[in-house]
Amino acid sequence: xxxxxxxxxxxxxxxxxxxxxxxxxxxxxxxxxxxxxxxxxxxxxxxxxxxxxxxxxxxxxxxxxxxxxxxxxxxxxxxxxxxxxxxxxxxxxxxxxxxxxxxxxxxxxxxxxxxxxxxxxxxxxxxxxxxxxxxxxxxxxxxxxxxxxxxxxxxxxxxxxxxxxxxxxxxxxxxxxxxxxxxxxxxxxxxxxxxxxxxxxxxxxxxxxxxxxxxxxxxxxxxxxxxxxxxxxxxxxxxxxxxxxxxxxxxxxxxxxx
Amino acid sequence: xxxxxxxxxxxxxxxxxxxxxxxxxxxxxxxxxxxxxxxxxxxxxxxxxxxxxxxxxxxxxxxxxxxxxxxxxxxxxxxxxxxxxxxxxxxxxxxxxxxxxxxxxxxxxxxxxxxxxxxxxxxxxxxxxxxxxxxxxxxxxxxxxxxxxxxxxxxxxxxxxxxxxxxxxxxxxxxxxxxxxxxxxxxxxxxxxxxxxxxxxxxxxxxxxxxxxxxxxxxxxxxxxxxxxxxxxxxxxxxxxxxxxxxxxxxxxxxxxx
DNA sequence: GGAATAGTGTCTGTGAGACAATATAAT
DNA sequence: ATTATATTGTCTCACAGACACTATTCC
Numbered sequence: 001x002x003x004x005x006x007x008x009x010x011x012x013x014x015x016x017x018x019x020x021x022x023x024x025x026x027x028x029x030x031x032x033x034x035x036x037x038x039x040x041x042x043x044x045x046x047x048x049x050x051x052x053x054x055x056x057x058x059x060x061x062x063x064x065x066x067x068x069x070x071x072x073x074x075x076x077x078x079x080x081x082x083x084x085x086x087x088x089x090x091x092x093x094x095x096x097x098x099x100x101x102x103x104x105x106x107x108x109x110x111x112x113x114x115x116x117x118x119x120x121x122x123x124x125x126x127x128x129x130x131x132x133x134x135x136x137x138x139x140x141x142x143x144x145x146x147x148x149x150x151x152x153x154x155x156x157x158x159x160x161x162x163x164x165x166x167x168x169x170x171x172x173x174x175x176x177x178x179x180x181x182x183x184x185x186x187x188x189x190x191x192x193x194x195x196x197x198x199x200x201x202x203x204x205x206x207x208x209x210x211x212x213x214x215x216x217x218x219x220x221x222x223x224x225x226x227x228x229x230x231x232x233x234x235x236x237x238x239x240x241x242x243x244x245x246x247x248x249x250x251x252x253x254x255x256x257x258x
Numbered sequence: 259x260x261x262x263x264x265x266x267x268x269x270x271x272x273x274x275x276x277x278x279x280x281x282x283x284x285x286x287x288x289x290x291x292x293x294x295x296x297x298x299x300x301x302x303x304x305x306x307x308x309x310x311x312x313x314x315x316x317x318x319x320x321x322x323x324x325x326x327x328x329x330x331x332x333x334x335x336x337x338x339x340x341x342x343x344x345x346x347x348x349x350x351x352x353x354x355x356x357x358x359x360x361x362x363x364x365x366x367x368x369x370x371x372x373x374x375x376x377x378x379x380x381x382x383x384x385x386x387x388x389x390x391x392x393x394x395x396x397x398x399x400x401x402x403x404x405x406x407x408x409x410x411x412x413x414x415x416x417x418x419x420x421x422x423x424x425x426x427x428x429x430x431x432x433x434x435x436x437x438x439x440x441x442x443x444x445x446x447x448x449x450x451x452x453x454x455x456x457x458x459x460x461x462x463x464x465x466x467x468x469x470x471x472x473x474x475x476x477x478x479x480x481x482x483x484x485x486x487x488x489x490x491x492x493x494x495x496x497x498x499x500x501x502x503x504x505x506x507x508x509x510x511x512x513x514x515x516x
Numbered sequence: 517g518g519a520a521t522a523g524t525g526t527c528t529g530t531g532a533g534a535c536a537a538t539a540t541a542a543t
Numbered sequence: 544a545t546t547a548t549a550t551t552g553t554c555t556c557a558c559a560g561a562c563a564c565t566a567t568t569c570c
Contacts, residue, residue, distance in 0.1 A: 016335050018279050021365075021376060038542070040548075077274050077374050080365050105363055105378050107279075107338045116335050118279060118376065120363050176510040177435060192548080198512060205533085206513040212533060213512075214550065219531085221516050235548040237540040249511050252434040254456065254471075255464040256509045257532080257558070258479050296569070298521075450521080463560085470560060472523065477558090493521040495567040515531070515559085517570100524565070532557085539550070 019115030023084035024072030024160075025100070026123040026167035029130065029145065030184045030197060040192035040234040045171075045200040046145040047164065048126075052157055053142065063114060064157035068144075070164065072119070081120035089124055099125045099183040103170045104163070111159045119158075123167045125183040172201040177251075179222055179244050188226050188241040190234050191217045222247045277373030281342035282330030282418075283358070284381040284425035287388065287403065288442045288455060298450035298492040303429075303458040304403040305422065306384075310415055311400065321372060322415035326402075328422065330377070339378035347382055357383045357441040361428045362421070369417045377416075381425045383441040430459040435509075437480055437502050446484050446499040448492050449475045480505045 027048040032041035049068040056062045071092065075084040085100050106119040146154065148168050152161060174180045175198060184197045191214045198207050206212050217223055223242050230238035285306040290299035307326040314320045329350065333342040343358050364377040404412065406426050410419060432438045433456065442455045449472045456465050464470050475481055481500050488496035 015278055015332050018276050018335075018376075020273055021276050038547075074273050075365070077276075078367050080367070081363060102363060105339060105360060107333070107378070109336050109338070118276075120365070173508055176508055176512070178511070190549090198510070202510065204510060204513060207510065209533075210548085211535090211550080216512065216532085219516060220512065222511075232541075235540085236542045236546085237549050239549060250431055250434055251509065251511050251514045252456070252460065252462060252465065253436070253480070253507050253509050254434070254474065254478065255462060255559090256514050258477060296520075448522090467560075468521085469523080469562090474559085490568080493567085494569045495520085495522050497522060513532090519570085520568095522566075525563085526561105527563105528559100528561085530557105530559085533555090535552100535554085537550100537552075540548090542547095543545085 016116075018118050020112075020117040021075045021081070022072050022117060022119050023075050023081040023088070024070050024106075024119050024121050024163065025085050025089055026070050026121070026164055026171075027089065027126055028123060028167075028171055029126050029128050030200060031128050031145065032196075038232060038234070038236045040190070041196045043196040043200050045148050047148060047151050047167075048143065048145055049151070049154075049156075051142040051144070067157040068146075068154045068160075069157035070160050075120070082122070085120075085122045085124070089126075093126060093130050095126060095130060099180065101170075101174070101180075104166055106159055106163055108159065119163070121163050121167065123171055125171075125180065127184075175201050177249075179247070179249065182244040188229060188231075188243050190231060190239045190241060192234050192239075194223075194242070217242060221245075222249050274374075276376050278370075278375040279333045279339070280330050280375060280377045281333050281339040281346070282328050282364075282377050282379050282421065283343050283347055284328050284379070284422055284429075285347070285384055286381060286425075286429055287384050287386050288458060289386050289403065290454075296490060296492070296494045298448070299454045301454040301458050303406050305406060305409050305425075306401065306403055307409070307412070307414075309400040309402070325415040326404075326412045326418075327415035328418050333378070340380065343378075343380045343382070347384075351384060351388050353384060353388060357438065359428075359432070359438075362424055364417055364421055366417065377421070379421050379425065381429055383429075383438065385442070433459050435507075437505070437507065440502040446487060446489075446501050448489060448497045448499060450492050450497075452481075452500070475500060479503075480507050 029046050029048065030043045031046055032043055050071050052065050052067055052069050053062050054065045071088065073084070073088055075081050082100065082102055089098055089100065090096055100122050102120065102122050104121045106121055109116065151164055156164070181194060181197045185193055194217065195207060195213050206216070218225065222245050224245050226241040226243055229241050231241055232238055287304050287306065288301045289304055290301055308329050310323050310325050310327050311320050312323045329346065331342070331346055333339050340358065340360055347356055347358065348354055358380050360378065360380050362379045364379060367374065409422055414422070439452060439455045443451055452475065453465060453471050464474065476483065480503050482503050484499040484501055487499050489499055490496055
C-alpha cells in the first residue's frame with residue numbers, strides 16, 4: 001500500500017483546524033423522595049450541574065463565571081471523547097461501570113467565545129447513592145441537582161441549555177424504547193421500582209396503573225422473574241423481583257396498538 | 259458580565275487541538291427493482307460510496323487511494339458539521355430538502371493516518387431518482403450503490419466500515435421507530451409502498467402480511483388517508499393513498515404486545 | 517375470462533384495561 | 544385488627560392474525 005508515500009505529501013496545515021475538542025456530560029440521577037420503609041419509591045429525574053468558578057485553577061478570571069454548566073473538559077489526543085467522558089466522570093465520582101452514551105455534537109460557530117470549540121455531548125446515568133457521597137465531600141457548594149422540569153429556567157453557560165434540552169429528549173426516548181432503565185435500578189428490582197423510573201418521563205396510563213403494570217411485566221421478553229427471591233423494601237408483603245435480560249429490543253411503531 | 263476580561267486572559271494555545279474536523283455522510287437510497295406497471299415495488303436499501311482517487315486535486319498521491327469510502331469533507335470554521343453535510347450533499351446532488359441526521363462521532367486516535375481528525379457522521383436519505391441523474395453525469399465511474407448486505411464486505415477506507423455498520427443500525431431503528439420512512443416515499447403513497455420500505459429492514463410478520471398491514475395502516479395515528487385520491491401505479495385496481503402527519507411518536511416497549 | 521393486487525367479512529384467540537377480591541406482613 | 548402494597552380472578556372489549564371471499568381493472 002502506498003499510504004506512506006501519500007502521507008509524506010499531505011500537508012496537515014492546509015486546513016483551518018478547531019481550537020479545541022471537549023467532551024461534556026449530562027449526568028442524570030434519580031432521587032427517591034420520602035423513602036419510607038415498606039413504601040414503593042416516588043422518583044424524580046435529576047440532572048447534575050456545576051457552578052463555574054469566578055477564577056480558574058491558575059487564578060485567572062474564568063469564562064462564563066458563576067453560571068451553571070454541565071461537567072466536561074478537553075479531550076486529550078490519545079483518547080476518544082467517549083473515553084474522556086468516562087474518565088472524567090469516574091475520576092469525579094469514584095464509580096466505575098457508569099452507563100454513558102454519546103448523543104450529539106455541538107459545533108455552532110460562536111458557541112464558545114474562546115474560539116472554534118467542538119463539544120461532544122454525552123449523557124450518563126449514575127445511581128442516587130452518588131449524590132450523598134458527593135455532598136459529603138469538600139467543595140460540594142458548587143455542585144447541585146436540578147429536576148428536569150426546572151433546569152431549563154436556569155442561567156446556563158454557553159449553549160448548555162440546548163444540550164440539556166436535547167439530553168432530556170434523548171433519555172426520555174431511551175427510557176421508554178430501550179432497556180437503559182436498568183441503569184437506574186438495582187440488579188433485582190420490583191415492578192413498582194421500574195414503574196417509578198418510567199413514571200419520571202411518561203404519563204402512559206398502561207404504565208401508571210399498578211395492576212396493569214404488575215401483570216404486563218411478566219410477559220416482557222427482556223425482563224425475567226428472579227425465582228425464589230423476594231424483598232419487602234417496597235411493601236410489607238414480600239414482593240417478586242425481576243431482572244433485565246441483555247437484549248436489543250426494537251418494537252416497530254407500525255405494529256403497536258394505539 | 260466579565261466575559262471580556264476573562265477572554266483576554268484565556269490562552270487558546272494551552273491545549274493540543276485536533277488536526278481536522280470532517281463531516282461525513284452515509285447516503286442511503288432505496289431502489290425499486292423490476293418496476294413493472296401495476297406492480298407494488300420490490301425495494302432494496304442501498305448506500306452510496308465513492309471510490310477514492312489515486313491522486314488528489316493537486317496531483318499528489320491520495321491517502322487510502324482506490325478504496326471505497328463515504329463522501330465527506332472538512333468542516334469550515336463558519337459552519338456546523340450538519341450544515342457542511344447538507345452543503346456538500348446538496349451541491350453534489352442538486353437536490354434540496356434532503357433528510358439528514360447526525361448519528362455519531364468517530365475520533366479514535368489513529369483512525370486517520372494524517373493526524374488527529376474527528377469525523378462527525380451523518381446519514382442522509384435521497385430519493386432513488388438521484389441515482390439515475392448522477393449516473394448520467396461525467397465522472398460516474400467513481401460512484402456506486404451497494405446493498406446494505408454486501409457493503410461491509412468491501413475494502414473500505416479509514417474506519418468507514420464501523421461508521422457504515424453503525425449507520426445501518428441507526429437507520430434500521432429509525433425506520434421502524436420513527437416516521438423517517440416518509441423520506442423514501444412520495445408525499446402520497448399506498449400501503450404497499452410503505453410496506454416495501456419497511457420490508458428492507460424487518461421480517462416482522464405483521465408487516466409482511468398484506469392484509470394485516472393494509473388494515474393496520476388505517477389505525478395508525480401518524481398516518482392519514484388522503485380522501486378522494488387514488489393511484490393505479492401499484493395495481494390495476496385503484497388504490498387508496500396515505501400521507502404522514504407531522505408527529506413525534508414514542509411507543510414504549512413496556513406497553514407493546516409480544 | 518384470466519391474472520394480479522386491493523380490500524372486506526368473519527371467526528378465533530389473546531391480551532389490555534377495569535374492577536373487585538384476596539394475600540401478606542409490619543405495626 | 545388495621546393498613547398499605549402486591550397479586551390474582553374475572554369480565555369485557557378490541558384487535559391481531561388467519562382464511563376466505565369480493566372488488567377492480569388491465570390484458
